Amino acid sequence: MTNHHEEGATNGAEIHIEVEDLSKVFGPDPESIVPLLRDGVSKDDILARTGHTVGLRDISLRIERGETFVVMGLSGSGKSTLVRCLNRLIEPTTGHVRLDGEDVLALGPRALRDVRRHKMGMVFQRFGLLPHRTVLANVTFGLRVQGVSLAERREKASAWIERVGLAGYEQALPRELSGGMQQRVGLARALCTDPEVLLMDEAFSALDPLIRREMQGELVRLQQELSKTIVFITHDLDEALRLGDRVAVLKDGFLVQVGTPVEIVTRPADDYVRAFVEDVDRSRVLRARDALKFAAPHATERVEEALGRVAAGATLGEALAAIADVGGPVAVVGRNDRVLGVLDGTTALRALTERPEVKTS
Amino acid sequence: MPPFLTQPFPEAWRIPLRGWTNDGVNWLVATYGDVFRGITDTVLLLLVRVERGLAALPWWLVVLLVAALVWHATGRRVWPAVSLAGLLVLVGTFGLWSQMMTTLAIMLIATLFTIVLGIPVGIAMARSDRLKALLRPLLDGMQTMPSFVYLVPVVMFFGLGNVAAIIATFVYAVPPIIRLTDLGLRLVDAEVLEAAQAFGASERQTLTWVRLPLALPTIMAGVNQTIMMALAMVVLASMIGARGLGQEVLRGLQRGNVGLGLEAGLAIVFVAIVMDRVTAGYSRRWDPTAKGR
Ligand SMILES: Nc1ncnc2c1ncn2[C@@H]1O[C@H](COP(=O)(O)OP(=O)(O)OP(=O)(O)O)[C@@H](O)[C@H]1O
Ligand SMILES: [Mg+2]
Numbered sequence: 232m233t234n235h236h237e238e239g240a241t242n243g244a245e246i247h248i249e250v251e252d253l254s255k256v257f258g259p260d261p262e263s264i265v266p267l268l269r270d271g272v273s274k275d276d277i278l279a280r281t282g283h284t285v286g287l288r289d290i291s292l293r294i295e296r297g298e299t300f301v302v303m304g305l306s307g308s309g310k311s312t313l314v315r316c317l318n319r320l321i322e323p324t325t326g327h328v329r330l331d332g333e334d335v336l337a338l339g340p341r342a343l344r345d346v347r348r349h350k351m352g353m354v355f356q357r358f359g360l361l362p363h364r365t366v367l368a369n370v371t372f373g374l375r376v377q378g379v380s381l382a383e384r385r386e387k388a389s390a391w392i393e394r395v396g397l398a399g400y401e402q403a404l405p406r407e408l409s410g411g412m413q414q415r416v417g418l419a420r421a422l423c424t425d426p427e428v429l430l431m432d433e434a435f436s437a438l439d440p441l442i443r444r445e446m447q448g449e450l451v452r453l454q455q456e457l458s459k460t461i462v463f464i465t466h467d468l469d470e471a472l473r474l475g476d477r478v479a480v481l482k483d484g485f486l487v488q489v490g491t492p493v494e495i496v497t498r499p500a501d502d503y504v505r506a507f508v509e510d511v512d513r514s515r516v517l518r519a520r521d522a523l524k525f526a527a528p529h530a531t532e533r534v535e536e537a538l539g540r541v542a543a544g545a546t547l548g549e550a551l552a553a554i555a556d557v558g559g560p561v562a563v564v565g566r567n568d569r570v571l572g573v574l575d576g577t578t579a580l581r582a583l584t585e586r587p588e589v590k591t592s
Numbered sequence: 593m594p595p596f597l598t599q600p601f602p603e604a605w606r607i608p609l610r611g612w613t614n615d616g617v618n619w620l621v622a623t624y625g626d627v628f629r630g631i632t633d634t635v636l637l638l639l640v641r642v643e644r645g646l647a648a649l650p651w652w653l654v655v656l657l658v659a660a661l662v663w664h665a666t667g668r669r670v671w672p673a674v675s676l677a678g679l680l681v682l683v684g685t686f687g688l689w690s691q692m693m694t695t696l697a698i699m700l701i702a703t704l705f706t707i708v709l710g711i712p713v714g715i716a717m718a719r720s721d722r723l724k725a726l727l728r729p730l731l732d733g734m735q736t737m738p739s740f741v742y743l744v745p746v747v748m749f750f751g752l753g754n755v756a757a758i759i760a761t762f763v764y765a766v767p768p769i770i771r772l773t774d775l776g777l778r779l780v781d782a783e784v785l786e787a788a789q790a791f792g793a794s795e796r797q798t799l800t801w802v803r804l805p806l807a808l809p810t811i812m813a814g815v816n817q818t819i820m821m822a823l824a825m826v827v828l829a830s831m832i833g834a835r836g837l838g839q840e841v842l843r844g845l846q847r848g849n850v851g852l853g854l855e856a857g858l859a860i861v862f863v864a865i866v867m868d869r870v871t872a873g874y875s876r877r878w879d880p881t882a883k884g885r
Binding site: 318320343344345346347348349351352353355356357358359360361362363372373375376377404406420424430 | 781783784786787788789790791792793794797801802805806878880
């Protein structure tokens with residue numbers, strides 16, 4: 232969503248949230264399960280033998296400032312648990328969570344409240360709005376908790392309500408709004424305290440497909456202006472690829488892969504991820520730049536044959552359309568008009584149809 | 593058959609619970625007599641104030657006030673307001689107006705006590721599973737124990753009269769409001785609570801801004817049940833000296849005056865209907881999940 236697509240890998244940026252060896256076990260005596268986790272006993276075996284449920288195991292992640300980090304996985308894979316460990320709505324069993332280098336898990340109740348009030352906003356799947364309060368009151372909730380004066384609350388909230396497209400609905404009750412509008416309220420509420428981090432747990436999953444796409448677009452648009460650090464949970468691959476600068480895939484509490492959307496699609500780490508990405512529309516995920524990698528040796532160097540040009544960041548679909556338009560190869564142009572290579576129809580079609588190999592490492 | 597199987601229940605196994613209880617009650621009365629007298633006087637003072645206040649209101653004003661209350665509680669509907677106010681007028685035509693005001697005063701104070709004590713206990717119970725496990729059998733006992741059983745000690749502690757009646761009514765009627773406060777608080781949508789937590793709300797902020805408002809309809813249902821149970825105690829309470837409508841029912845019973853008994857009984861039913869509609873109305877109106885009218 233930011234320009235990470237352009238740069239591909241994400242090295243050099245500042246680490247905002249760091250998760251290290253994070254595990255979460257649900258049950259009466261989670262500590263007693265930690266040795267079993269170390270021994271690699273499976274989630275099902277642990278449940279059968281001890282009655283404890285493994286939510287997360289040995290997760291290590293580095294989330295950069297300003298990136299949209301998507302966590303994806305099937306139901307029960309631990310996505311909600313992970314995002315709740317970041318603001319300690321769920322208390323991890325072992326491990327560390329660092330926000331700007333500060334250990335969140337070491338905070339006392341008061342300091343934790345302060346972090347939640349000022350540094351992290353959260354958006355929920357079923358919105359989590361106060362049903363008896365107006366849109367305005369819901370959006371100001373975070374500021375009210377902080378003890379901000381009424382006038383200031385109103386002013387900030389009105390600005391956010393307008394920004395998410397709800398101007399005129401300040402006095403409406405949540406139940407009078409459609410699902411999409413309610414989630415706009417949820418988004419405005421989270422943004423109203425101006426947090427650095429936005430946690431979004433399946434924020435758009437309860438919405439109709441059309442509204443959902445609209446909200447995704449809205450989030451992309453807002454993020455271009457705001458550059459928050461967003462941790463976005465979803466079980467939907469298209470959403471993950473559309474929004475994520477990087478995507479992490481969870482399975483049974485394990486982290487199986489972290490990478491850019493293109494990496495996830497073209498080099499799935501195992502069969503689980505492969506099954507996820509098999510049916511993906513690659514013409515929308517891959518960029519013209521990525522398609523060049525599918526060319527035969529030296530095929531990309533014949534610059535003089537190019538009949539047109541496309542931007543490196545254009546989708547493969549757009550590149551194909553350009554090729555069809557001009558009736559021949561096109562030059563793929565990066566920053567400063569630098570030509571990265573020439574893309575012909577054969578290469579583009581190969582990029583579109585080649586089955587992903589499972590990365591073996 | 594061996595002889596011990598045909599023996600009556602062994603005398604030696606007897607637990608002198610009744611002796612202990614009597615000793616305990618006597619000891620309490622002797623040791624804390626002043627405390628009980630203090631409570632009695634305070635409640636009595638309050639009762640007298642409320643009763644005088646009600647008696648000072650002209651009857652038509654009471655009827656109008658009740659009509660307005662019903663109108664408001666039912667979401668501005670005129671018909672229930674008119675018909676319920678009509679029921680009160682009917683009680684006046686039975687010649688039982690002042691008795692009704694006395695009963696109303698006793699009811700209001702007993703209800704006030706159940707709310708003031710019951711809601712905090714319910715809140716505490718919702719916060720602690722251990723307290724809930726502890727209180728549950730006690731509440732069950734309070735509700736199932738025949739009320740006659742505690743009429744006697746209540747009289748010993750607080751003397752015959754309206755105060756004892758209020759206390760007995762309180763004991764009988766307080767369980768539902770405690771239970772439903774606990775239930776309402778526990779049923780609050782988990783995601784809304786998570787949201788409050790995620791924005792850094794303190795326990796107190798969460799309770800007053802989220803939990804209590806969302807539990808309010810359930811709590812009002814508890815108030816409703818409590819009032820209905822309190823009204824069921826009116827006749828019994830008159831046996832320990834409460835005045836008002838219950839006393840008239842009792843008088844009808846003692847004198848074989850069926851008509852008087854019926855009139856007073858109907859009056860109690862009318863009061864019950866009015867209070868039920870008002871509290872049930874607010875329970876519905878304050879339900880944030882229900883569609884507004
Ligand atoms: N409070 C809890 N008590 C016990 N087990 C829990 C609890 N919360 C989650 N779990 C278990 O932990 C695992 C991970 O749950 P989690 O809710 O994080 O999954 P998820 O990926 O968010 O799934 P979904 O897509 O269904 O929301 C599941 O097996 C779940 O049953
Ligand atoms: Mg979830």
